[in-house]
Amino acid sequence: MQNSILEVELLFLLIEKICIVVVAAYLITRTKYFHRVIDKQPSFRDRLILTLFFGGFSIYGTYSGIEIFGAVANIRDLAPIIAGLIGGPFIGLAVGLIGGIHRYFLGGFTAIPCALATIISGVLAGLIYQLRKKEFIGIPWAALFAVSMESFHMLLTLLIARPFADALQVVKEVGIPMIGANSIGVAIFALIIVNLIKEKRTSWERDRYYAELERKVYEMEKLYRLGVQVSSTLDINVVLDFCINTTVEVLEARVGFLLLADEQSSRLFLATMAKSEDKIPHSQGLSSTDSVRIVKPQKVWLEPGKGIAGRVAKDKKSLLVNSVDSKERLNRIYENCRFEVKSVLSVPLLVKDKVIGVIQVCNKRKDVVFRKEDEHLLVSFAVHAAIAIENAKLYQEVAEKERMKKELEIAHQLQTSLLPENPPQVKGYEIGAMSVPATEVGGDFYDFIDVSEGKIGFVIADVAGKGLPAALFMALSRSFLRAEAIGNLEAKTVMEKTNRLISGDAREGMFVTAFYAILDIAGKNLRLSNAGHNPPLLFHSSTGECEELRIEGIALGAFAEARFQEKEIILRKGDVVVFYTDGVVEAIDNNNQQFGMERLIKIFHDKPYLQATQLVELIKKEVEQFTEGQPQFDDFTLVVLKVV
Incomplete structure (x- = not known):
């Protein structure tokens, strides 16, 4: 009964020492050196710093121990176990040597088994790191490994330490407290490491999400900037070509059409079209407008409500069709395509709720269908394109007003004279x-x-x-x-x-x-x-x-x-x-x-x-x-x- 009370008291004393170690350990896990080790990208300097850190903790584990019958109940093995499990054999061996050699020179009849146990703990922990392909083994397995190594520590003490009776007495007194304290310490440390790994995984997923978001923002910004550039042009032919060229480029379409609405008949006519070069690999994307060529087609007329473009103009809503029927393929606007039209994305060009045209693309390159994200991009671009086209149409009116202004200036000069x-x-x-x-x-x-x-x-x-x-x-x-x-x-x-x-x-x-x-x-x-x-x-x-x-x-x-x-x-x-x-x-x-x-x-x-x-x-x-x-x-x- 008295021995049990002593063991419990000894266990709590060791756990108290562990708390100090854990606080310091938490701080070291927040350093860039520790993060690079977790990321499996440590430099020699990172390994050296962590070796010295955990080596110092191993020594502290010895000094903070409690002497019993000439032996020291301690938490020295905690440091090499953790160092090996997260850093591999090199760090595990180095930390084990620091803690083991230090313990050996402190002397005592258990010096040799204690020193060997510390070194072996670091080496075996590092081997587990290698066998797990540098993946941390998790909290339960880390705690079980600590129990095994402390049990092995007690076995070495019984096999090597003499006199045997004293060794047996030491094992009886400190065995359970040391096994319990070191396994608890390793479990707490493992918990900190696992949480850190989860944080980094969450951070990586968040970064990946943000990267995807930034890519979308980039695409939107590119379309916006292109829209602004288009809006600054007043030549109607340049505007039309630039709009369809940019659309085919950014959406990676095989072909694109720009149809304008005739104000008198409300019919659509094909104003211009653009085709991407088939020789460009899909993985490369379209890097410049040189990858797309403008085709000047014959003027093709579409009746209101006929075909995908006609329905889009009539309903004033965008339309995404990824399974084009044979009837639609007979539409004359596809005569120059020279491939089977499978996927069509069509968006109206609106100015103050008035349809001035339709912009339409067909077939993503490598037969990939268009997605909702593509539809959203094209709708955004169509806003700028519609304004640019309308401005170009109004250019003659502006030019006429400018001519009148010149006339007024001449008349003013006449009046003054x-x-x-x-x-x-x-x-x-x-x-x-x-x-x-x-x-x-x-x-x-x-x-x-x-x-x-x-x-x-x-x-x-x-x-x-x-x-x-x-x-x-x-x-x-x-x-x-x-x-x-x-x-x-x-x-x-x-x-x-x-x-x-x-x-x-x-x-x-x-x-x-x-x-x-x-x-x-x-x-x-x-x-x-x-x-x-x-x-x-x-x-x-x-x-x-x-x-x-x-x-x-x-x-x-x-x-x-x-x-x-x-x-x-x-x-x-x-x-x-x-x-x-x-x-x-x-x-x-x-x-x-x-x-x-x-x-x-x-x-x-x-x-x-x-x-x-x-x-x-x-x-x-x-x-x-x-x-x-x-x-x-x-x-x-x-x-x-x-x-x-």
């Missing part, structure tokens, strides 16, 4: 003028006309509409008015004759508002006539008063037989006359408020001393500050006449 480069220099007067169109070509214009000796005509006008038509109508109106003004001293007569000419050529909805004034330079008076235009302002610097020069009259071109009025005013020194278009007073700010007459009049009240050109620039600046970056909605035209 028709406006006076500089106001006339007239003694006793200052004249300033400016016109800023709201679009490329505006409808506003002003002009100065040499009416006769000592007489200058002032014109400011606003043509209905914007852009090129307004510019052309503006040029026509200016020419008519200029022609009628020369030599004619009555402002209203000029307006009436000009109106008849414009009315004869004006299309429906085209008209011009205009204000015309004839300045008598010597007499300092103005003869005025208005055709539905904003009344000019007359500012008297001497009194600070401002008045509108209102005269009745309708727009030029509105009514051929219209009559116009005339008014004459006397100018005094310091007087300022401002001719303007509605783009000045109707300019709006961020709160949708108009610049208005009051702000315009205030400028003259505040700065009556400025020159005419300075007043023009100041008005422009005030309007720009008022609008605070708001887009210019209407043309901005000013003419300022100041008496000095």
Whole structure:
């Protein structure tokens, strides 16, 4: 009974020592050296480090032992057993030698059997590693091997140690505790190793899964990038060829077709096709577009809903058929295939739910059928291809718009050339003028006309509409008015004759508002006539008063037989006359408020001393500050006449 209690106590003491070993062992299993041993790819350095590590544990197992009757109950054999089972004979022998030689030199009547048992444990564990083809034997077998080796250890002690009676007594006292402690230690260590192997297997499977996922992502990314490249091309033939070429290449198809929908009849026609070269091995894949050649087929028409492509166009859904029937094979689009069509993948080309075509591939190379993954890839690519094809179709429209833009630029240059480069220099007067169109070509214009000796005509006008038509109508109106003004001293007569000419050529909805004034330079008076235009302002610097020069009259071109009025005013020194278009007073700010007459009049009240050109620039600046970056909605035209 007393011996049993002693054995149990000794067992628990040894297990306590094992716990320290196990903690350290767990840490070493997390190192890169141990991982390379488990992966069966250890370097000499890895073997050396693990040998020293387990050799040190073997020595620790001796020192942490408990001396009984001149012998030491220990866990020394645990280290070479584990080292041999995971590292093979080299590591097992080396660790066994370190632990065994150390034990031998400690002396005692059991030194030789203990040293031999430690060395043999490492060697036999390494041989098991080799017999198992470097596979770990698992937890139960590792624990059973530890029991066997400790039992062999006890047997050697009985066979070699003398006196025999003492050896027998030692075996009785330490045999069961050492067998139990070392087998438990090996089992715990084996559990750690098995879990590590499972972790690495799980990690490997995860890496394999991620590698497969990355491959899929790569394929998707490749198709996406190719789609982006296709979308950047505007030549319809290049786009079509590139789309089908890329599809055949990436999906490793033997042939591919691209059919377009006829907008008038809704029928499909074969636009282009591509074939892969039969000489390329399937295992190599298609590495470049040189592996695929474009074939320009005869135009083949498919009726709506007929054949696989027709059904795809009608249903607006992709279709994968891996068992093509004989009726489908008779379809004329397969005439150039020269092989039996077995597998077909067809996807619609959709733009805003409208079918513009169908892209279709047949037969994976080496007779491998298409899969759902291929269908998903082609559907993704078809999105980009459809946009690219639609963009190419719209290219002519874009080119046409660009042509019109060029025309507008030319018209703008024409309009600018028709406006006076500089106001006339007239003694006793200052004249300033400016016109800023709201679009490329505006409808506003002003002009100065040499009416006769000592007489200058002032014109400011606003043509209905914007852009090129307004510019052309503006040029026509200016020419008519200029022609009628020369030599004619009555402002209203000029307006009436000009109106008849414009009315004869004006299309429906085209008209011009205009204000015309004839300045008598010597007499300092103005003869005025208005055709539905904003009344000019007359500012008297001497009194600070401002008045509108209102005269009745309708727009030029509105009514051929219209009559116009005339008014004459006397100018005094310091007087300022401002001719303007509605783009000045109707300019709006961020709160949708108009610049208005009051702000315009205030400028003259505040700065009556400025020159005419300075007043023009100041008005422009005030309007720009008022609008605070708001887009210019209407043309901005000013003419300022100041008496000095």
